[in-house]
Amino acid sequence: MPSADEIRQRIETGIPGASAEVQTDDEVHFSARITAEAFAGLSRVQQHRLVYDLFGEGELGGPIHALSIKTETP
Amino acid sequence: MSEQPENPLRDAIAEAIRDNDVILFMKGNPEQPMCGFSARTVAALQSLGTPFAAVDVLPDPRIRQELSSLSNWPTIPQLFVGGELIGGCDIVTEMYETGELAGVLGVEAAPAEPGGAPEAEAGGAPPIQIENRLG
Numbered sequence: 001m002p003s004a005d006e007i008r009q010r011i012e013t014g015i016p017g018a019s020a021e022v023q024t025d026d027e028v029h030f031s032a033r034i035t036a037e038a039f040a041g042l043s044r045v046q047q048h049r050l051v052y053d054l055f056g057e058g059e060l061g062g063p064i065h066a067l068s069i070k071t072e073t074p
Numbered sequence: 075m076s077e078q079p080e081n082p083l084r085d086a087i088a089e090a091i092r093d094n095d096v097i098l099f100m101k102g103n104p105e106q107p108m109c110g111f112s113a114r115t116v117a118a119l120q121s122l123g124t125p126f127a128a129v130d131v132l133p134d135p136r137i138r139q140e141l142s143s144l145s146n147w148p149t150i151p152q153l154f155v156g157g158e159l160i161g162g163c164d165i166v167t168e169m170y171e172t173g174e175l176a177g178v179l180g181v182e183a184a185p186a187e188p189g190g191a192p193e194a195e196a197g198g199a200p201p202i203q204i205e206n207r208l209g
Contacts, residue, residue: 044165045147052148060148066111067149069164 001027001063008032014054031068040073047071084140086204087129091144091154094127094202096179099141100151103201104128111163115151118170124179133205155179 002010004022007030011020018036032051039047048069052060060067091097096119102108104116104126119126131138131150142148145159153160155178160166169175176182 044168045159045161048161048165049146055148057148061150068111070168 003027004030007064007067010054011051015050028063028065029068030064030066031070033070033072035072035074037074039071044071081140083136083204084144087137087141087144090127090129090202090204092157094154095156096124096126097129097154097202098126098151099129099131099137099154101130101132103130108132109150111149112151115153115163115166118166118175119153119179122170122176122179122181124181128201129204130201137204 004024004027008020008022011022011032011034012018015034015036015038017038018034020032020034022030022032024030034051036050038050042050048071051067051069051071055064055067098104098112098115098119100107100109100112100115102112104120107113107116116128129137131141138150141150141152145152145154147159147162149162151163151166153162153166160169160175160178166175169178
């Protein structure tokens with residue numbers, strides 16, 4: 001089961017230059033606030049896809065029941 | 075030889091997205107959402123008073139699989155407007171708060187609080203039963 005810190009590391013490693021704050025109350029529902037230069041010029045859908053792509057098929061909705069995402073550019 | 079295998083379910087989903095200007099794939103139905111994220115997305119749409127079609131993905135896991143592979147989006151709910159993926163709950167909520175959702179839907183922005191329970195009656199169109207297309 002992933003921890004908030006593992007998810008933060010995964011995001012920050014997977015999206016170069018990203019900084020993420022990840023919170024969870026129950027270790028299955030997570031919310032991430034992510035700031036990354038890589039989001040610049042992308043639609044929200046494209047920004048969220050960059051994040052979703054860091055997780056394997058079945059991981060979201062599986063061990064990670066929910067990952068709420070808020071994206072920002074620096 | 076790259077003949078596409080027949081996939082009636084995928085075709086039915088694509089058709090529903092094409093034929094409905096505003097369509098929400100969700101868990102449960104607008105009257106009874108089965109997930110907080112679906113509920114929040116329905117609430118945003120209803121508070122703008124816009125009619126929308128709804129598809130419950132719960133009756134068969136294949137609906138969600140096919141939808142996600144079609145849309146390249148792993149989570150539910152998914153809102154499409156004019157055949158285009160607008161996003162999931164986070165994006166819809168954010169766009170509701172900024173007024174962008176009203177713009178995309180071509181309606182007046184509602185003054186209501188996004189968290190509040192809107193009074194507007196549900197979608198208008200009856201839920202679409204995609205699972206009827208399963209063989």
